[in-house]
Amino acid sequence: MTAKTTSKARKKTAKSARLTVDSSAGSSARRGVKLTAAPRNAFYAQSGGVTAVINASAAGVIETAARYPRAIGKVYAGRHGIVGALHEDLIDVFKESKATIAGLRHTPSGAFGSARFKLKGLEQNRAEYERLIEVFEAHNIGYFFYNGGNDSMDTAHKVAQMGESLGYPITCIGVPKTVDNDLPYTDCCPGFGSVAKYVAVSTLEASLDVASMAKTSTKVFVLEVMGRHAGWIAAAAGLAGRGRDEPPHVILFPEIAFDRQAFLERVKQSVDRCGYCVVVVSEGTHDAQGQFLADAGTRDAFGHTQLGGVAPVVANMVREAHGYKFHWAVADYLQRAARHVASKVDVDQAYAMGKAAVELAIGGHNAVMPTVVRKSDKPYRWTVGQVPLAKVANVEKKVPRDFITADGFGITEKCRRYLAPLIVGEDPPPYKNGLPVYVRVKGVPVKKKLGPFKV
Amino acid sequence: MTAKTTSKARKKTAKSARLTVDSSAGSSARRGVKLTAAPRNAFYAQSGGVTAVINASAAGVIETAARYPRAIGKVYAGRHGIVGALHEDLIDVFKESKATIAGLRHTPSGAFGSARFKLKGLEQNRAEYERLIEVFEAHNIGYFFYNGGNDSMDTAHKVAQMGESLGYPITCIGVPKTVDNDLPYTDCCPGFGSVAKYVAVSTLEASLDVASMAKTSTKVFVLEVMGRHAGWIAAAAGLAGRGRDEPPHVILFPEIAFDRQAFLERVKQSVDRCGYCVVVVSEGTHDAQGQFLADAGTRDAFGHTQLGGVAPVVANMVREAHGYKFHWAVADYLQRAARHVASKVDVDQAYAMGKAAVELAIGGHNAVMPTVVRKSDKPYRWTVGQVPLAKVANVEKKVPRDFITADGFGITEKCRRYLAPLIVGEDPPPYKNGLPVYVRVKGVPVKKKLGPFKV
Numbered sequence: 001m002t003a004k005t006t007s008k009a010r011k012k013t014a015k016s017a018r019l020t021v022d023s024s025a026g027s028s029a030r031r032g033v034k035l036t037a038a039p040r041n042a043f044y045a046q047s048g049g050v051t052a053v054i055n056a057s058a059a060g061v062i063e064t065a066a067r068y069p070r071a072i073g074k075v076y077a078g079r080h081g082i083v084g085a086l087h088e089d090l091i092d093v094f095k096e097s098k099a100t101i102a103g104l105r106h107t108p109s110g111a112f113g114s115a116r117f118k119l120k121g122l123e124q125n126r127a128e129y130e131r132l133i134e135v136f137e138a139h140n141i142g143y144f145f146y147n148g149g150n151d152s153m154d155t156a157h158k159v160a161q162m163g164e165s166l167g168y169p170i171t172c173i174g175v176p177k178t179v180d181n182d183l184p185y186t187d188c189c190p191g192f193g194s195v196a197k198y199v200a201v202s203t204l205e206a207s208l209d210v211a212s213m214a215k216t217s218t219k220v221f222v223l224e225v226m227g228r229h230a231g232w233i234a235a236a237a238g239l240a241g242r243g244r245d246e247p248p249h250v251i252l253f254p255e256i257a258f259d260r261q262a263f264l265e266r267v268k269q270s271v272d273r274c275g276y277c278v279v280v281v282s283e284g285t286h287d288a289q290g291q292f293l294a295d296a297g298t299r300d301a302f303g304h305t306q307l308g309g310v311a312p313v314v315a316n317m318v319r320e321a322h323g324y325k326f327h328w329a330v331a332d333y334l335q336r337a338a339r340h341v342a343s344k345v346d347v348d349q350a351y352a353m354g355k356a357a358v359e360l361a362i363g364g365h366n367a368v369m370p371t372v373v374r375k376s377d378k379p380y381r382w383t384v385g386q387v388p389l390a391k392v393a394n395v396e397k398k399v400p401r402d403f404i405t406a407d408g409f410g411i412t413e414k415c416r417r418y419l420a421p422l423i424v425g426e427d428p429p430p431y432k433n434g435l436p437v438y439v440r441v442k443g444v445p446v447k448k449k450l451g452p453f454k455v
Numbered sequence: 456m457t458a459k460t461t462s463k464a465r466k467k468t469a470k471s472a473r474l475t476v477d478s479s480a481g482s483s484a485r486r487g488v489k490l491t492a493a494p495r496n497a498f499y500a501q502s503g504g505v506t507a508v509i510n511a512s513a514a515g516v517i518e519t520a521a522r523y524p525r526a527i528g529k530v531y532a533g534r535h536g537i538v539g540a541l542h543e544d545l546i547d548v549f550k551e552s553k554a555t556i557a558g559l560r561h562t563p564s565g566a567f568g569s570a571r572f573k574l575k576g577l578e579q580n581r582a583e584y585e586r587l588i589e590v591f592e593a594h595n596i597g598y599f600f601y602n603g604g605n606d607s608m609d610t611a612h613k614v615a616q617m618g619e620s621l622g623y624p625i626t627c628i629g630v631p632k633t634v635d636n637d638l639p640y641t642d643c644c645p646g647f648g649s650v651a652k653y654v655a656v657s658t659l660e661a662s663l664d665v666a667s668m669a670k671t672s673t674k675v676f677v678l679e680v681m682g683r684h685a686g687w688i689a690a691a692a693g694l695a696g697r698g699r700d701e702p703p704h705v706i707l708f709p710e711i712a713f714d715r716q717a718f719l720e721r722v723k724q725s726v727d728r729c730g731y732c733v734v735v736v737s738e739g740t741h742d743a744q745g746q747f748l749a750d751a752g753t754r755d756a757f758g759h760t761q762l763g764g765v766a767p768v769v770a771n772m773v774r775e776a777h778g779y780k781f782h783w784a785v786a787d788y789l790q791r792a793a794r795h796v797a798s799k800v801d802v803d804q805a806y807a808m809g810k811a812a813v814e815l816a817i818g819g820h821n822a823v824m825p826t827v828v829r830k831s832d833k834p835y836r837w838t839v840g841q842v843p844l845a846k847v848a849n850v851e852k853k854v855p856r857d858f859i860t861a862d863g864f865g866i867t868e869k870c871r872r873y874l875a876p877l878i879v880g881e882d883p884p885p886y887k888n889g890l891p892v893y894v895r896v897k898g899v900p901v902k903k904k905l906g907p908f909k910v
Contacts, residue, residue, distance in 0.1 A: 050667050052660075080670040108660050110667035117671050197889055204890060205507075205563050205792035212505050212565035215535040216572050221788060239890065311785075312764055330766075332784035333676060337660035341795055343889060423889035434652055434798060434878035435659060435694065 039071055040142025042358075043085060044093070045078035046110040046177075047117075047148030047155065051191030052198075052339040053350035054147055054177045055104035055111045060354020061145050061175065062093050062101050068362050076139060076446055081115030082146075082155060086128065086453050088135050090446035103439030105351060106429040108339035111441050119155045122162060129162045131453050136170060138449040143171045143361050147354070149178030149189070153369060154393035160367035173357040174369035174389050177350070179336045181232035184395045185387040186371035188422055190353055191336070193346025196236030197423035198338040199225050199280070202331065203240040207247035207278045210327070214276035220267060220318050221278050222328040223248075224311035226335060228284040231255050231399045233335070236419055237280035238411035245270075247278035249409075252314070254284035255399050256408040258293060263314075264321045266409055271324060279318075281310050340436055344425025345380070356384045380421030494526055495597025497813075498540060499548070500533035501565040501632075502572075502603030502610065506646030507653075507794040508805035509602055509632045510559035510566045515809020516600050516630065517548050517556050523817050531594060531901055536570030537601075537610060541583060541908050543590050545901035558894030560806060561884040563794035566896050574610045577617060584617045586908050591625060593904040598626045598816050602809070604633030604644070608824060609848035615822035628812040629824035629844050632805070634791045636687035639850045640842040641826035643877055645808050646791070648801025651691030652878035653793040654680050654735070657786065658695040662702035662733045665782070669731035675722060675773050676733050677783040678703075679766035681790060683739040685853045686710050688790070691874055692735035693866035700725075702733035704864075707769070709739035710854050711863040713748060718769075719776045721864055726779060734773075736765050795891050799880025800835070811839045835876030 044061050046054055058077070065072045075093040078084030084091075091112055093101070104111055122129055135141070146156035153174045160172035176183050181192035203223060210221040227233045231253030241247050249270035252258060270277035286292045294310035311328040319326055349372050356370035368386045375381035403415035411419070429436040499516050501509055513532075520527045530548040533539030539546075546567055548556070559566055577584055590596070601611035608629045615627035631638050636647035658678060665676040682688045686708030696702050704725035707713060725732035741747045749765035766783040774781055804827050811825035823841045830836035858870035866874070884891040 046667070050664055083671060107663070109663035112667075113670055114667045115671040116668070200890060201795055202789050202793070204893070205794060206788040208562070208564035208893060209505055209788045209792040212501070212567075212569045213571070215568055216538060216570040223789075309764065309767055309783075312767075327787050328764075328785065329787035329789050330783065330785045331789065332782050333661040333664045334657050334678075334784050334786065334789075337664040338657070339660060340656055420888060425889065426883070426886055428881070428883070431881055433875060434880065435655060438659070438663060 039069065039073040041074045041076055041140050042072050042143035042145060043076050043078060043090075043136065043141045044112075044145045045081040045084065045147065046112055046114040047081045047146060047152035048114060048177070049149075049179065049336065050108070050110040050114050051177055051179050051336050052108040052194040052342045053190050053347050055107045055109070056347050056350035057147050057175050057177060057190060057354035058111060059101055059104040060351040061147075061358055064355040064358040066094070068358070071362055072143060072358070073140070076141065077112040079443065080113035081117060082119065083115045083117050084113070085135055086131055088138070088448050088450050088453070090139065091441065091443045092446050095444040096441050100439045100441060105347065106339060106427070107438040108337045111439070112443070118151050119158050122158065122165065129166065132159065132162070133166060133168045134450060136168065139446065142169065143173070145173050145175055145357050145361075147175040147177050149176075149180065149183060150392070150394055150396060153183070153389050157367060157389035157393045160389060171361045171366045172389070173361050173365070174392065175353050175357045176369055176371070179233065180227060180230050182230040182396045182398065183392060184397045185392055186369075187374040187382065188349070188372050190346060190350035192232060193343035193349065193422040194338065194341070195226070195233055195335050196239070196419060197343040197346070198335045198341050199233055199236045199331070200239040200423055201341055203237040203248050203278065203280060206329065207240060210276045210278060211247075217325055218327045219271050219276050219324040220315065220326040221276070222311045222315045222326065223278070223280045224283060224309065224328070224330045225280060226331075227254060227282040229254055229396055229398065231282045231284070234280050234282040235399055235403065235411050235415055236423070239416065239419055239423060244410070245274050248280045249274065249277045250279040251410055252279065252281040252285040253399060253404060253408070254282045254286065255401070256404060257288040258285050259408075260317065262407075264318065266407070267318055268322055271322070279314060281314050283310055285310055339429055339438070342427055343423045344427040345422055347427045349382070352384055360386060377417045377421065380424065494524060494528040496529045496531055496595050497527050497598035497600060498531050498533060498545075498591065498596045499600045500536040500539065500602065501567055501569040502536045502601060502607035503569060503632070504604075504634065504791065505563070505565040505569050506632055506634050506791050507563040507649040507797045508645050508802050510562045510564070511802050511805035512602050512630050512632060512645060512809035513566060514556055514559040515806040516602075516813055519810040519813040521549070523813070526817055527598060527813070528595070531596065532567040534898065535568035536572060537574065538570045538572050539568070540590055541586055543593070543903050543905050543908070545594065546896065546898045547901050550899040551896050555894045555896060560802065561794060561882070561891075562893040563792045566894070567898070573606050574613050577613065577620065584621065587614065587617070588621060588623045589905060591623065594901065597624065598628070600628050600630055600812050600816075602630040602632050604631075604635065604638060605847070605849055605851060608638070608844050612822060612844035612848045615844060626816045626821045627844070628816050628820070629847065630808050630812045631824055631826070634688065635682060635685050637685040637851045637853065638847060639852045640847055641824075642829040642837065643804070643827050645801060645805035647687060648798035648804065648877040649793065649796070650681070650688055650790050651694070651874060652798040652801070653790050653796050654688055654691045654786070655694040655878055656796055658692040658703050658733065658735060661784065662695060665731045665733060666702075672780055673782050674726050674731050674779040675770065675781040676731070677766045677770045677781065678733070678735045679738060679764065679783070679785040680735060681786075682709060682737040684709055684851055686737045686739070687854055689735050689737040690854055690858065690866050690870055691878070694871065694874055694878060699865070700729050703735045704729065704732045705734040706865055707734065707736040707740040708854060708859060708863070709737045709741065710856070711859060712743040713740050714863075715772065717862075719773065721862070722773050723777055726777070734769060736769050738765055740765055794884055794893070797882055798878045799882040800877055802882045804837070807839055815841060832872045832876065835879065
């Protein structure tokens with residue numbers, strides 16, 4: 001499965017002043033690059049919450065960029081994302097060994113450091129944009145590859161706008177990443193397939209545990225998963241079983257207003273029918289008034305609210321209503337860092353998105369993001385498309401109502417057809433002494449040419 | 456690595472009245488069995504909290520028993536452990552397919568159902584013992600294989616005593632199992648190696664996540680692991696890194712009284728030195744007065760204490776002291792059910808313990824438990840020994856003080872040498888459609904011969 005730019009896209013004019021593309025190259029735009037100017041450097045950054053496969057996208061960007069030396073000189077990674085660009089804290093990626101770059105494919109989290117940092121609009125904070133240009137110019141950066149989710153696509157879009165409005169030639173390509181799977185226009189998001197697999201596998205395993213304990217001990221198990229606004233991750237738990245009597249018996253989505261009475265009745269039904277009940281709850285589950293359950297439940301010894309954690313709130317609610325013995329787990333970072341149980345489809349797509357980003361840039365595109373385009377469910381086939389950043393920025397894709405059963409507690413066959421292929425295939429990391437061998441970058445800094453950034 | 460009974464052990468007189476062993480069979484006692492009576496049936500039960508590999512022990516018992524048809528007729532599993540025996544709720548294990556029994560080796564949790572049920576002393580509850588004998592007699596049960604931890608070894612020991620004092624001939628062998636690793640006389644416990652591997656891998660992965668976020672976001676990550684009285688599981692997290700500056704930076708053990716001030720200082724030091732801090736906390740961590748931190752922290756909206764969960768308590772403590780942004784996870788059942796990342800050493804030992812239990816019985820031993828005997832650390836070599844149940848019952852093995860660093864927050868090299876071999880090797884289950892293929896037993900019931908048990 002390789003990246004293919006559409007013919008419509010290929011007809012777009014190259015935006016970079018110093019890089020022109022021979023559009024006569026036909027369907028293999030990426031192979032038909034002819035350069036009329038010296039190569040420029042690329043900036044790559046990781047942004048927002050990291051995933052088990054964001055480094056696979058990094059490997060895709062870096063290894064592909066290395067194949068275009070006439071267009072791309074060096075690849076500089078921002079240490080801690082865009083913050084690294086602002087502070088001229090750049091890593092010379094080509095000084096890493098080939099083995100390290102290849103190893104990024106099986107290494108979770110953000111090897112170059114990520115950042116939660118959203119650029120304001122150009123009007124609100126001109127200084128930041130001027131600094132970015134200053135840094136980019138000082139290091140001859142002509143490509144901006146930004147690997148992140150909704151907010152990050154907004155940042156990438158703003159950098160592209162800045163390039164236009166301030167007259168600085170830069171090619172901006174987003175590289176999609178988010179465990180939340182809430183980016184629009186792409187069939188799915190790299191990072192999601194692996195967290196989905198982790199959650200489905202963990203739900204399956206923990207369910208077997210509760211089932212074997214239920215006769216004399218724990219009857220209800222609650223697993224809290226990520227997803228503040230979109231319930232994709234919780235939905236993935238549904239892959240662990242089929243039908244009403246196989247766990248998980250209850251899924252709580254942020255898309256469905258929490259109905260305490262209906263929930264408690266459903267739990268009781270499951271215990272009566274099956275002997276136990278497994279509940280998977282999105283961190284973002286809230287009531288009809290929009291109040292998060294996680295905020296409503298707990299107070300510490302000093303009376304302060306918000307220890308966080310919706311699982312204990314839900315578990316306690318069940319105990320108070322029915323007296324069942326319970327256990328609960330909060331997967332938190334474990335779920336999005338679990339490279340050891342990554343989905344092969346997800347790893348492949350993450351790499352493909354990084355590769356496609358470079359190919360789109362080389363092909364003369366700007367202000368776009370490569371996407372996963374599903375060709376068929378079964379057998380699962382996908383290819384690479386693209387979408388303008390302007391369309392992606394700040395739009396959230398939630399779980400559609402027809403992916404959730406009428407009672408609001410499970411997933412439909414339609415949802416299952418969508419999710420099932422995304423967790424397929426194993427791609428375990430190498431192990432040594434019982435532990436995965438994850439690579440660490442040396443992080444050789446690029447020599448600074450500017451003074452410090454003053455905010 | 457196969458089970459070998461020691462020559463000293465072999466010289467013991469066979470306890471079962473109907474089964475005699477030809478002790479002239481030399482070192483291969485298990486091959487030298489000569490029977491002078493009809494075979495008797497075996498009862499097998501799973502007890503207490505289940506593990507990722509307790510079913511591997513079941514496979515070891517069942518497959519080995521099947522090789523001694525002249526001694527062992529059928530194997531009946533108690534549905535939900537000893538409770539199944541009391542209620543004459545028995546599963547005819549030989550009616551499962553060979554593939555299912557073999558599949559138990561890679562299936563987590565208790566396939567036959569476990570139970571938290573501790574027999575009282577013979578004086579306190581004679582009715583239960585008389586019922587057990589009634590059931591055993593009705594089904595010609597001459598072997599009792601009990602797969603569990605401390606409490607379970609106590610139960611097995613009581614059944615053996617009952618056999619003697621009530622004149623019912625039964626061979627009782629314990630099969631060690633506990634994620635807590637707190638059984639004495641055995642170098643380690645089946646179940647522990649896999650949870651240790653899960654915790655070490657998860658700590659490694661989550662640490663990479665926090666490290667990449669720390670610059671602009673989460674600085675402290677707290678992972679809560681099991682271990683109410685013994686900190687073996689928390690200790691295993693220490694395998695994820697080496698030295699003071701590699702995560703986990705702080706481990707909180709039940710063996711070390713919690714010192715709030717020292718803890719908070721240590722967290723701050725880690726953040727100052729490394730930019731972030733990873734804390735792994737045993738659920739059983741308590742202060743010098745013996746109060747569990749988990750009990751001290753949270754109240755629900757109604758003012759009730761004890762939602763459980765020490766991780767949020769610790770994380771909140773850090774936030775209040777230092778203001779760091781935090782995340783926390785509670786692994787709970789996920790850690791002990793995680794067969795997908797089991798330790799191969801652990802799986803092998805679990806199977807070997809089940810196998811050895813049958814061989815000990817066939818060899819004429821009674822009221823004993825097979826043990827793992829470590830021959831060397833590096834290369835790791837182990838063999839199978841045995842210990843009388845009377846010695847094991849109700850004794851807890853805690854983490855020795857010299858396995859914990861002087862400051863109380865880490866593991867020593869001695870501890871590392873002990874733990875390291877136990878997580879070695881991968882033994883992934885088969886996968887289909889992205890999920891592990893775990894077997895489920897049909898659970899064909901043995902026809903009841905008695906009336907219901909009235910408590």
